[in-house]
Amino acid sequence: MSINENDNILRLVDLKKHFTPHLGLVKSLTGGTKKVIKAVDGITFNIRRGEIFGLIGESGSGKTTTGKLVMKLLEPTSGQLIFNDEDVTNSNKERTIRYRREVQMIFQDPYASMNPRFKINDVLREPLIIHKIAGDRTQHEEMVIKALREVKLNPPEEFTTRFPHMLSGGQRQRVSTARTLILNPMMLVADEPVSMIDLSTRAEILAMMKDVQRHMNLTYLYITHDLSTARYFTDRIAVMYLGRIVEMGPADELIDNPLHPYTRALISAVPEPETGKVDIIKEVPISGEIPSPANIPSGCRFHTRCPFAKPECSELEEPELMDVGGGHMHACRRWKEIG
Amino acid sequence: MDNILDVKNLRLYYHTSKGVVKALDDVSFTLKKGETLGLVGESGCGKTTTGVALLRMPSPPGRIEEGSKIVVDGIDIMTLSEKDIRKDVRWEEISMVFQGAMNCLTPVYTIGKQMMETLQEHRDMDKKQAEELIKEYLGLVGLPPEVAGRYPHELSGGMKQRVVIATALFLKPKLVILDEPTTALDVIVQAQIVNLLKKLKKTFDLSFIFITHDLALEAEICDRICVMYAGKIAELGTNQQIYGKQGPAHPYTEKLLAATPLLKKKVDTLSFIPGAPPDLIHPPTGCRFHPRCHVAMDKCREEEPPLLEIEPGHMVACWRCVK
Numbered sequence: 001m002s003i004n005e006n007d008n009i010l011r012l013v014d015l016k017k018h019f020t021p022h023l024g025l026v027k028s029l030t031g032g033t034k035k036v037i038k039a040v041d042g043i044t045f046n047i048r049r050g051e052i053f054g055l056i057g058e059s060g061s062g063k064t065t066t067g068k069l070v071m072k073l074l075e076p077t078s079g080q081l082i083f084n085d086e087d088v089t090n091s092n093k094e095r096t097i098r099y100r101r102e103v104q105m106i107f108q109d110p111y112a113s114m115n116p117r118f119k120i121n122d123v124l125r126e127p128l129i130i131h132k133i134a135g136d137r138t139q140h141e142e143m144v145i146k147a148l149r150e151v152k153l154n155p156p157e158e159f160t161t162r163f164p165h166m167l168s169g170g171q172r173q174r175v176s177t178a179r180t181l182i183l184n185p186m187m188l189v190a191d192e193p194v195s196m197i198d199l200s201t202r203a204e205i206l207a208m209m210k211d212v213q214r215h216m217n218l219t220y221l222y223i224t225h226d227l228s229t230a231r232y233f234t235d236r237i238a239v240m241y242l243g244r245i246v247e248m249g250p251a252d253e254l255i256d257n258p259l260h261p262y263t264r265a266l267i268s269a270v271p272e273p274e275t276g277k278v279d280i281i282k283e284v285p286i287s288g289e290i291p292s293p294a295n296i297p298s299g300c301r302f303h304t305r306c307p308f309a310k311p312e313c314s315e316l317e318e319p320e321l322m323d324v325g326g327g328h329m330h331a332c333r334r335w336k337e338i339g
Numbered sequence: 340m341d342n343i344l345d346v347k348n349l350r351l352y353y354h355t356s357k358g359v360v361k362a363l364d365d366v367s368f369t370l371k372k373g374e375t376l377g378l379v380g381e382s383g384c385g386k387t388t389t390g391v392a393l394l395r396m397p398s399p400p401g402r403i404e405e406g407s408k409i410v411v412d413g414i415d416i417m418t419l420s421e422k423d424i425r426k427d428v429r430w431e432e433i434s435m436v437f438q439g440a441m442n443c444l445t446p447v448y449t450i451g452k453q454m455m456e457t458l459q460e461h462r463d464m465d466k467k468q469a470e471e472l473i474k475e476y477l478g479l480v481g482l483p484p485e486v487a488g489r490y491p492h493e494l495s496g497g498m499k500q501r502v503v504i505a506t507a508l509f510l511k512p513k514l515v516i517l518d519e520p521t522t523a524l525d526v527i528v529q530a531q532i533v534n535l536l537k538k539l540k541k542t543f544d545l546s547f548i549f550i551t552h553d554l555a556l557e558a559e560i561c562d563r564i565c566v567m568y569a570g571k572i573a574e575l576g577t578n579q580q581i582y583g584k585q586g587p588a589h590p591y592t593e594k595l596l597a598a599t600p601l602l603k604k605k606v607d608t609l610s611f612i613p614g615a616p617p618d619l620i621h622p623p624t625g626c627r628f629h630p631r632c633h634v635a636m637d638k639c640r641e642e643e644p645p646l647l648e649i650e651p652g653h654m655v656a657c658w659r660c661v662k
Contacts, residue, residue: 058525059496168615198381199552203598203609225525228600232609252605269530270602271555275582278375278562281537284530289495 003235005327008046008082009187009219010070010103015043015079017065035294039065041243042079044321047187052213052220054234054251056227056266060290062243067191067223071105072096084186101131104180108192110172114164120175121160124148127183147178150215152208170201177209187219194229206233227270231255236327239263242301243293245321249328259330261306261338262286300333308338343514343546344370344393345410351392353401358620362388362401364570367646370514375540375547377561379554379595383616385570386550387438390516393548394433395424412513430461434507435516438550439523443503444491450502451487457509476505479542480535497528501535508543518550533560554599558582563652566592569617569627572646576653588655591628626658634659 017040023032040062047053057063068074069081072088081089088099107113114123124144128135135143141160148156151174164172173193180188193209194202206229213220224230230237231251238248239262247260258264265285286305291297297304299314306313313333321329332338347367353360363385370376378386391397393409395416409416411432416424437443445453451473458469474484480501491499500520507515517536521529537560540547549561557564564581566574566589574581574589581587587596597610614631617623623630629639638658646656 058527170615199554200381200595200598200612201615202611203600204611204613207608207611226600227526228602231602232600232606255602266526267602269526271530271533271553271559272601272603273555273558273582273596273599275558275579277559278578281534282530282559284527284534286527287531289497289528 003048003051005048007049009049009084010047010221011080011082012043012045012066012070013080013082015066015069015081016041016077017062017069017074018077037292037294038243038296039293040069040076041293041296043240043243043245045238045245045248047219047221048236049219050217051235052210052222052233054230054237055221055223055240056225056230056237057240058225058290060242060293061240062293063223063225063240064191066240067105067189067221070189070221071103072099097131101183102185103187103189104183104185106173106176106180106188106190106193109196110169110176111164111196113176114172116164118164119160120148120162120164120167123164123175124160124179124182127179131183133183143182144178147182148175150181150212151175151178152211153178168201169197170205173197173205174208177212181212181216184216185218187221188213189221189223191223192225193222195224195226202229209233227255227266239266242290242296244301244318244331246302246332247330248321249330250326253326253328257328259324259328259335260302260332261308262302263330300331308334310334341371342369342410343372343374343412344548345408346393347408347410349389349392349407349409350404351388351397351401351407352404355400355620360619361622362570362619363392366567366570366572368565368572368575370546370548372513373540373544373546374563375549375561377557377564378548378550378567379552379557379564380567380573381552381595381612381616383619384567386552386567387518388570389567390435390518390548390550393514393516394429394435396429426461430457430507430510430512432512433514433516434510434512436503436507436518436520438518442499444499446491449488449490450494454487454502454506454509457506461510472509476509477502479508479539480505495528496524497531500524500528500532504532504535504539508539508545511543512545514546514548516548516550519552520549521556522551522553529556536560554596555601566595569622570619571627572654572656573628574653574655574657575646576655580650580653588649588653588660589657590632590634590659594633626656 019037019039020034023034055063069076080087121144125140128140145156148159153159153174194205197205222234234251237251237254238245241262247263258267268285285307288305299316300318303309303313319331319333321331323329349363349366351363353362380386392403416428454473455469458464473487477484477486482501521532551557563577565572568591573591574587587593594612600609612631625641626639626644629635644656644658646654648654649660
């Protein structure tokens with residue numbers, strides 16, 4: 001299926017999620033002020049039908065919160081979520097249940113995302129029961145077998161009677177994928193689906209997910225901190241920093257030609273299997289760690305760690321995403337000077 | 340005395356009710372002073388078990404078998420009593436940064452108090468001196484002295500990892516075993532920690548054993564690489580021999596490298612190793628890797644390949660390399 005630039009399955013419009021922590025009794029009586037944690041602070045992007053969209057960032061960048069907003073597991077503070085041209089931000093309960101059938105999720109930890117007392121057959125039948133999918137037991141079991149075949153767990157009949165603890169991490173992640181496919185979704189949100197799987201099988205799981213995506217015309221939102229798998233797996237990538245998108249573009253273009261200093265730093269920090277590096281202390285282009293989302297720096301929120309920051313970066317307003325052509329966008333005011 | 344560590348025929352078996360799990364079977368290697376040796380392999384190949392065996396503390400029902408020899412800086416630690424090991428070897432000679440160590444800090448004690456425990460156990464020191472030393476070591480790993488008064492939940496993952504590294508260096512050990520020290524960290528913090536380790540190694544004249552499953556990271560820090568498969572050494576060579584132009588010699592290493600996604604090279608399909616590491620109660624006959632090997636021959640199924648030196652310093656256990 002070719003990807004049409006204007007056919008968006010999901011649009012996030014200036015979406016924000018701010019958390020207000022509960023203030024203890026003592027602090028509220030002594031006049032303490034609440035600090036708002038701005039986990040997601042105004043992000044806008046479109047996911048095109050049939051593409052794999054990668055969302056990348058460090059821990060604390062808000063990528064998982066974004067995933068939860070997309071799954072409607074969290075209510076956004078403001079902004080809109082538009083699915084197939086329908087505003088689903090404040091949809092009623094029935095619509096939300098239907099939405100969750102159309103947009104499914106694969107979780108990070110394959111060891112914790114399945115009931116250990118359920119056989120694989122029950123794990124896969126549960127969504128059918130929850131969503132009241134028509135059919136008797138035998139029909140359901142046929143659907144289970146079909147889903148297991150789709151994720152290449154062969155022979156499927158042998159797996160239905162097993163318990164999760166009898167499967168390897170890779171096999172479990174295949175079952176997780178099958179569990180989402182059984183409801184015929186349009187889109188999958190995958191939050192670090194391979195980060196807990198052994199390196200040798202990671203590529204196998206990603207290849208399987210790609211096959212399934214092509215075969216069933218799915219759209220993926222792939223959330224990860226791993227740039228290397230993102231390059232291999234995705235069509236487009238958005239890089240998040242402290243609740244905002246700082247750069248977005250086609251995967252190859254973004255990695256071969258990064259424009260934002262943060263993206264550059266991420267790319268240069270990734271180790272590569274080459275010789276002659278043992279005695280070299282590699283220059284880490286940015287120092288420190290990601291600031292707290294309760295205390296976001298003024299101006300460009302990256303200026304506190306940016307090697308190219310000038311006074312203007314902290315004084316002027318926060319830069320918006322600018323398009324440099326070919327769908328490559330970034331939010332750095334000084335991108336031309338730092339060339 | 341050139342070698343800080345000399346391991347010979349190390350065997351560690353778990354005696355379970357289902358049978359004997361041969362977690363480490365005849366592992367031999369040496370480590371020179373000031374060297375970093377990387378241990379790589381999939382989960383369940385014996386990397387962490389090797390680290391724990393070197394401290395002589397296998398978790399039950401594991402047992403280091405008769406005939407295993409571990410010589411640390413000239414002392415055969417297999418002959419020492421548990422009491423002597425505790426007093427003179429662990430943390431004094433060898434220390435270890437455990438996997439997920441940053442989650443092992445007690446949430447109810449301050450960092451300073453947790454670090455103090457190590458000192459009180461091993462050194463006669465009054466509180467003032469100990470506090471000074473803690474501050475000094477926190478400084479060495481790039482943390483401000485106030486951290487001593489903080490609780491673990493107030494620190495980020497990278498900071499906790501630094502605390503754990505400082506604690507491992509406290510008693511001036513000669514050898515530090517680092518078990519996946521950067522796995523849970525982001526790339527930028529990982530690069531910072533790798534740099535810190537390289538600096539500390541110079542300052543304290545340390546030797547490292549660096550355990551990870553990430554071959555790309557290994558290339559940046561290790562002088563020599565030891566590839567383990569199913570409790571045995573598959574290949575052992577210098578950084579150049581494993582990552583250099585000619586490529587590794589063992590098919591397992593070759594496959595592991597091919598499965599590592601590279602950021603700077605676009606590939607359409609990544610290769611992977613089908614199947615999983617074998618059950619170590621009933622390991623496959625012959626070469627343990629043969630059921631997953633793409634170039635296995637008849638001989639591989641029948642006879643176990645010996646670990647042979649194919650060029651100076653490059654050992655491989657593969658029948659294809661035996662001329």
